[in-house]
Amino acid sequence: MSSPYLAMPIPISERISIRIGDKRRKIRINEMNVKRIGLLTSGGDSPGMNAAIRGVYKTCAAHDIECYGIRRGYQGLIENEIFKMEAMDVKQIIQLGGTILLSARSKDFFDYEGRKRAYQNLSEHDFDALVTIGGDGTFTGAMKFEKEFGVPTIGIPGTIDNDIFGTDNTIGYDTALNTVMEAVDKIRDTATSHQRLFFVEVMGRDAGFIALNSGIASGAIEILIPETKYNMEEFFSNIEKGAIKGKISNIVIVAEGEKNTNIYDLAELTKKRFPSYETRISILGHMQRGGSPTCADRVLASRLGVAAIDGLLEESFNRKDIEVVGINDLIDPDYMVYMLKYDSTHGRFKGEVSFDENHLIVNGRKIRVTNKKDPNELLWGELAVDIVMEATGLFLTKETAQGHINAGAKRVLMTDGPSSKDWRGGRAGMSNIIPSATGAAKAVALVIPELNGKITGMAFRVPTLDVSVVDLTVRLTKSTSYDEIKACIKKASENEMKGIVAYTEDDVVSSDMLGMRETCIFDAKAGIMLNPNFVKLVAWYDNEIGYSNKLLDLVEVWG
Template sequence: MQSIKKVGIFTSGGDAPGMNACIRASVRTALHAGKSVVGVYHGYQGMIDSNFEEMSSRSVSNIIQLGGTILKTARCKAFRTKEGRQQAYDNIKTAGIDGLIAIGGDGTFTGAEIFSREHNIPVVCIPGTIDNDLYGSDFTLGYDTATNTVIEAIDKIRDTAASHDRLFFVEVMGRDSGCIALNAGIAGGAEAILLPEKATAIQDLCSQLEIAAKGNKASTIVIVAEGEKNGGAYNVAKAVKDRFDFYDTKVTILGHLQRGGSPSSFDRVLASRLGFAAVRHLLAGSTRVMVGLWGNEIRTTPLEEALNNKAFKLSEDMLEMVEVLSI
């Protein structure tokens, strides 16, 4: 493999708190190693459009505390075609980019894996998604911040729920992963949690709520992951309301609130460690790998392995704990 002289850095897919801290660490690590750095705006779409900018150390000043991504992000249908990827490759070679750092989720990783194999360009990926659903890292960038955002919202909803003796259904992000729902639900003292990985019948939920009602609880909160099998918070709330007319039922959809905001201390440190490690591995000759946190160590996982394995398995102990602690 030829020595890499110019590193391209981009973010793709959904934004996540900590991406800017990761960009900062990646840029400065590459510059410290004597390499040039190019920021690719709008992810894979930016490669196709030649939307590049040379980056200096000052380009990433005062961004470690910012949510979102200064390099922007976009979905790109054209990159899914061989012709689109060829155009992207031609453009990055013209720009002199000979190695890539990709920050994003499984869609970003899939594109990077295919692109690298087709055009033999080195790429190292960094897991940036609030869903925490990538194999090869105990935590992904943005997950900690998003979970804390949900917990803060639950605490505030609990105040008004208790004031009015209300039953609140709070829908959180998680189309395929229940990480945010399960952990925020436990931390927020939820009476029940509905997850995409585990089908929960309305009758079972009603049984749990009946126990809560008999305990004369002043407030009841049910956390619903958006991908759970009953069709989301509004459908679940309607089904419960039809069975319990004594509940004053409300629904709150947190939505993209969970993606924004200043990253937590944990996410800033994790982002810095992953950005630093990704560039080091790229310059050392690694390609088609993801850097991730295992315990307290940064390790690499082949992209193929990261994409073909399920990251999050529900803890039966945690599920049981939800029911036990809700009495």
């Protein structure tokens, strides 16, 4: 069975097959799945890494997630240099260069046995996920580690080279640019005084971002980077043109990875071509990795630290034991891509989605797409399907749903389908408040028989894109106070009902509930109490994402 992974949020308008991965530990649906993470910095250090560490830790603390630091990167993970981080560890570090977690390049991590030891240590600490801060090598190692051992991993791009694919800026890049620019400005002072030509080497073994942008900012006459070949005659011509225009000093910025020649040979060739020129070489070296991070890097690192934990809490990481393997719908895959990619309510899909003739491809994972009307023809057995989520509303009896079992599925989870019984429901939703029937009260009575005959309800459709509100009016046999009721609900939301019930005392409105996954969010300020035995309670829920997640909770329990 493939590694457990939820490849996409569940669109409840479609019939979806789900395979349940092997469970390492029992997950209760009222618990947050991400409880403990490991955090490391690897490869070269860069200014702002400490700000990212601080952002990760503080976001973990806000979500009651334990954050463990791993010293010396992947090598420290192999050698079990792991400790639980406390608030004092990140106090007053945002302005510091370097990394408090230390960094190292690990040869052992290149070997499978080294990565296996790292995974064993990670498992012993019961980590739910790993956050890595570093450059291209760090990301490559993280991808391999995740693929081999199924460890959910988030990478935070921290490198002065700015060479991570898909990023505009990496942590430390802005600080390095400013370090180079300030150094070149000082070099120009002495170059002008002595009428010299300075060759300044900056970091950038495979990428010339530092050389290019610092060269532009400091007015260099030539900028040599690994990505571009240059002609020596053109280079000499530009130097000569500068002299003709009256330039008495010049700066040439050279990236250390410049492929044509090294900086010493370049200076020597220039000296031979212009014997009257005084040439000097300055290697800026590792000073570019140091120093207090700029405002831009501190803000970027803090935002990425927060986003890393938010990413781990996204559904694709929370549902570690669920993998979507098939979708059966009568629409074409290209239209599925469109519907998943764009949503007027919840925004654009945060991932990559594409299709081929027979698959929807989400974040690199293929999901088989079929368009059969008869469940008996779906061949779920070929996909080793554990549970089919029947969401068409057409096969809601044991007899009709049996087709999925005949096709190879082990179980069928039925959800409700569209209803055409209510004529008023067909009226314009954006210009009317529409009274509507609801089966919620009847469903509650079925689940809690003690409430049968004691509870009823109705609904109003209002012109909002998403989110519903429950207005529960209750007559109590036992006298109480509103504060006691609030305290009871708050306690439950933090304990046995965590993940199902949430509690807020903020001045919220419906749009604030978009994306909430709990069954209800109790609004403490919205309720009122007439007397000790008569109270009105108000709670919100996202009727799209919240409902979809409760289906997945059921899949986890059932699976």
